[in-house]
Amino acid sequence: MADFVTCDLLDDNEDKVIYVLPPIIDGQAWRQYGGVSTFGGQAVTVKCFEDNSRVKELLATDGTGKILVVDGGASMRCALMGDMIAKSAVENGWVGVIISGCVRDVDEIAKMTLGVLALASIPKKSVRKGVGETGLPISIGGVTICDGDFVYVDNNGVIVSKEKLV
Incomplete structure (x- = not known):
């Protein structure tokens, strides 16, 4: 479990923190869904729209110390x-997942034991077509997150x- 408070991290590192994600994206407020609410690590980025093929692939790889940041x-x-992909993330050591989109299960x-931050939940799964890009700068709420940046999340x-x- 991570031992930090984002408010204090920001106050102590104002010169190093490049962005703060807005609390509301397209009218939806971020919501914690995982069993861990405070988590931090190095970002792995993916951009996909209504296709979780790349999310599933990435979370099936070693994610020690990493957070998957998804521009959905x-x-x-x-x-x-959903729960099966989240279970794979836990089994592969991922610290957390941030999804500008929905989760289920x-x-x-x-x-x-996984941090999960998303905008909403919905029972419908995505259709896998093998579409999506990884490792590129993504934009969520006007904030650019690059592969390799460090991301810190709490309530x-x-x-x-x-x-x-x-």
Whole structure:
């Protein structure tokens, strides 16, 4: 479990924190879904719209110390992660997942040792077509997050830094 408060991290590192994610994206407020509410690590980025193929692929790889940050276009039409993919993330050591979009199977995800921040939940799964891009700068709520940035999350919000802060 992470030992930090984003407010204090920001206050102590104002020169290093490059962005604070807005609390509302396209009319939706961020919501914690995982069993861990405070988490931080190095970002792995993916951009996909209503297709979780790349999310599933990435979370099946070693994610030690990493957070998957997903630009799902804030779509409210289908989930980009459910319990089976979240379980794979836990098994592969991922610290957390941030999804600008939806998740499903939220009661099961809440039992997992995984930080999960998303905009909403919906029972409908995505259709896998193998579409999506990884490792590129993504934009969520006007904030650019690059592959390799450091991301810190707690109940106060999300901060992004080029440098490791904790």
